[in-house]
Amino acid sequence: MSDLGSQGDYTFAYLDEQTKRMIRRAILKGIAIPGYQVPFASREMPMPYGWGTGGVQVTAACLTPEDRLKVIDQGADDTTNAVSIRRFFQRTAGVAVTEATTEATVIQTRHRIPETPLREGQVLVYQVPIPEPLRFLEPRETETRKMHELEEYGLMHVKLYEDIARHGQIATSYAYPVKIEGRYVMDPSPIPKFDNPKLSGNPAIQLFGAGREQRIYALPPWTEAVSLDFEDHPFTASKAPHDCDLCGARDSYLDEVITDDAGRRMFVCSDTDFCAGRRAKGHTGRLGDPA
Amino acid sequence: MTLHTPEFSQKIHGPDQPLLKVEGLTKRYGSRIGCADVSFDLYPGEVLGIVGESGSGKSTLLSCLAGHQRADLGRIAYDGRDVLAMSETDRRRLSRTDWAYVHQNPRDGLRMGVSAGGNVGERLMAVGARHYGQIRGKAVDWLGRVEIAADRVDDRPSAFSGGMQQRLQIARNLVTSPRLVFMDEPTGGLDVSVQARLLDLLRGLVRDLGLSVIIVTHDLAVVRLLAHRLMVMKSGRVVEQGLTDQVLDDPQHAYTQLLVSSVLQV
Numbered sequence: 001m002s003d004l005g006s007q008g009d010y011t012f013a014y015l016d017e018q019t020k021r022m023i024r025r026a027i028l029k030g031i032a033i034p035g036y037q038v039p040f041a042s043r044e045m046p047m048p049y050g051w052g053t054g055g056v057q058v059t060a061a062c063l064t065p066e067d068r069l070k071v072i073d074q075g076a077d078d079t080t081n082a083v084s085i086r087r088f089f090q091r092t093a094g095v096a097v098t099e100a101t102t103e104a105t106v107i108q109t110r111h112r113i114p115e116t117p118l119r120e121g122q123v124l125v126y127q128v129p130i131p132e133p134l135r136f137l138e139p140r141e142t143e144t145r146k147m148h149e150l151e152e153y154g155l156m157h158v159k160l161y162e163d164i165a166r167h168g169q170i171a172t173s174y175a176y177p178v179k180i181e182g183r184y185v186m187d188p189s190p191i192p193k194f195d196n197p198k199l200s201g202n203p204a205i206q207l208f209g210a211g212r213e214q215r216i217y218a219l220p221p222w223t224e225a226v227s228l229d230f231e232d233h234p235f236t237a238s239k240a241p242h243d244c245d246l247c248g249a250r251d252s253y254l255d256e257v258i259t260d261d262a263g264r265r266m267f268v269c270s271d272t273d274f275c276a277g278r279r280a281k282g283h284t285g286r287l288g289d290p291a
Numbered sequence: 292m293t294l295h296t297p298e299f300s301q302k303i304h305g306p307d308q309p310l311l312k313v314e315g316l317t318k319r320y321g322s323r324i325g326c327a328d329v330s331f332d333l334y335p336g337e338v339l340g341i342v343g344e345s346g347s348g349k350s351t352l353l354s355c356l357a358g359h360q361r362a363d364l365g366r367i368a369y370d371g372r373d374v375l376a377m378s379e380t381d382r383r384r385l386s387r388t389d390w391a392y393v394h395q396n397p398r399d400g401l402r403m404g405v406s407a408g409g410n411v412g413e414r415l416m417a418v419g420a421r422h423y424g425q426i427r428g429k430a431v432d433w434l435g436r437v438e439i440a441a442d443r444v445d446d447r448p449s450a451f452s453g454g455m456q457q458r459l460q461i462a463r464n465l466v467t468s469p470r471l472v473f474m475d476e477p478t479g480g481l482d483v484s485v486q487a488r489l490l491d492l493l494r495g496l497v498r499d500l501g502l503s504v505i506i507v508t509h510d511l512a513v514v515r516l517l518a519h520r521l522m523v524m525k526s527g528r529v530v531e532q533g534l535t536d537q538v539l540d541d542p543q544h545a546y547t548q549l550l551v552s553s554v555l556q557v
């Protein structure tokens with residue numbers, strides 16, 4: 001593995017040029033048909049599937065030496081998964097890295113969209129475990145492909161119907177299905193539904209990579225993504241009804257953290273960069289000291 | 292949503308126009324014949340029974356008519372439209388709106404992991420219904436029509452008896468007011484008493500909704516009770532067809548005679 005660190009062009013970012021070309025083709029096709037799942041020949045990556053090999057391959061195919069990479073896992077830059085992937089690209093591509101959303105050109109993410117609005121020119125790469133939104137009720141791949149082709153999406157609403165019948169409301173709180181530009185229904189990966197509105201009309205390029213399932217899909221900038229719902233049970237982008245205990249933010253997605261054996265809890269921004277940025281500007285929450 | 296009622300169809304075409312016109316329909320499985328050279332007309336509000344021994348091609352014919360399999364030869368015109376020339380999108384749309392298909396085994400026609408209400412509501416949602424309360428109201432209404440208590444609406448079909456599952460499948464199929472219903476042995480695999488009740492229910496629904504039905508069975512009791520006209524198949528071919536009473540009371544073909552006499556012996 002020692003040559004992985006080399007800056008030589010043809011091992012840049014781990015994948016060989018032919019593989020990258022194949023993945024880029026899939027990405028371009030995905031961008032041309034927003035929300036459509038493009039099959040691609042997923043490669044073995046030196047990490048387990050659960051670690052987001054699909055996202056890693058998409059990132060590898062996108063990175064240029066000038067890029068600045070940010071990697072988040074559930075919003076945090078410092079989890080094992082995020083740190084490993086970031087190190088991997090530092091080693092194999094020698095790219096600059098950052099934790100600041102505003103400074104990153106490429107952001108690989110698992111389960112969140114950053115709170116800080118993205119801008120044109122940025123690329124957000126999602127790690128996707130199960131790309132097929134219809135899988136829940138229709139396990140046959142041949143059939144789901146047909147359903148996408150023929151726009152037969154009644155089944156998606158059956159899933160939401162079941163939610164309401166069982167829980168009194170749409171209980172799906174993450175991987176909440178969206179319809180893209182009135183055409184393809186897409187699984188946005190397991191982001192909280194709180195993040196769904198950010199999928200739509202986003203100036204950044206959004207790319208989705210599923211390694212085990214060998215699918216890539218994409219949203220070009222400014223693409224419309226509508227969360228499915230019922231007229232009498234409209235979609236709501238809900239979050240815990242609290243403010244961040246560290247930075248006081250009222251409109252960011254929160255993680256609940258148990259703080260001691262007595263079961264005391266606190267709510268903190270899941271987006272660590274966003275929270276730190278606010279504290280650096282002097283905002284504080286119930287338990288926070290200004291940084 | 293474009294839901295046609297039988298009255299509507301009669302206004303356009305008059306009762307003299309067949310709803311379904313089948314000509315020379317043939318399906319082979321390799322060198323084996325599934326069904327061969329089948330022709331018939333089905334008029335609005337008419338129930339056509341198809342009988343014949345096991346392997347005579349009844350299911351093959353039905354699945355070709357419903358578009359689950361592609362016929363090798365022949366023509367099918369539904370409501371004046373050439374079904375075999377239709378795009379798959381149009382054909383599948385037809386089978387979600389105008390047509391319905393009741394399988395012998397309710398497991399093939401139901402989503403076992405979805406509640407009764409979701410099963411009935413699926414076709415409504417497939418054609419664009421987006422109001423939960425209305426979908427659920429319709430589902431409960433239809434469960435009532437097939438004699439399933441409203442408080443079972445959130446139960447999964449796996450918690451239902453075979454007869455209830457079959458009634459649920461019927462409700463799921465009829466909720467969008469189809470005009471043409473295909474049924475393959477809908478009473479097969481059920482206890483005799485359950486069969487009788489289901490038949491009764493079916494007869495009521497067919498009459499009340501003015502459905503056109505093609506029903507495959509090898510039970511002549513089903514045919515006597517439901518079918519206006521009867522088609523007898525043997526080795527993939529139609530050997531006799533006519534008004535049900537005529538065929539049963541005065542069978543012309545040797546095979547039909549055997550079929551009728553074997554029932555009378557029971």
Ligand SMILES: Nc1ncnc2c1ncn2[C@@H]1O[C@H](COP(=O)(O)OP(=O)(O)OP(=O)(O)O)[C@@H](O)[C@H]1O
Pocket residue numbers: 320323324325326343344345346347348349350351352509
């Ligand atoms: N998928 C298939 N592949 C090959 N042959 C088939 C297939 N399905 C049916 N056949 C053959 O086609 C003929 C007609 O079968 P079909 O199932 O239509 O009969 P059927 O009248 O419905 O019989 P049953 O009363 O037992 O349901 C039989 O010879 C059968 O073996």
Ligand SMILES: [Mg+2]
Pocket residue numbers: 349350351
């Ligand atoms: Mg059969």
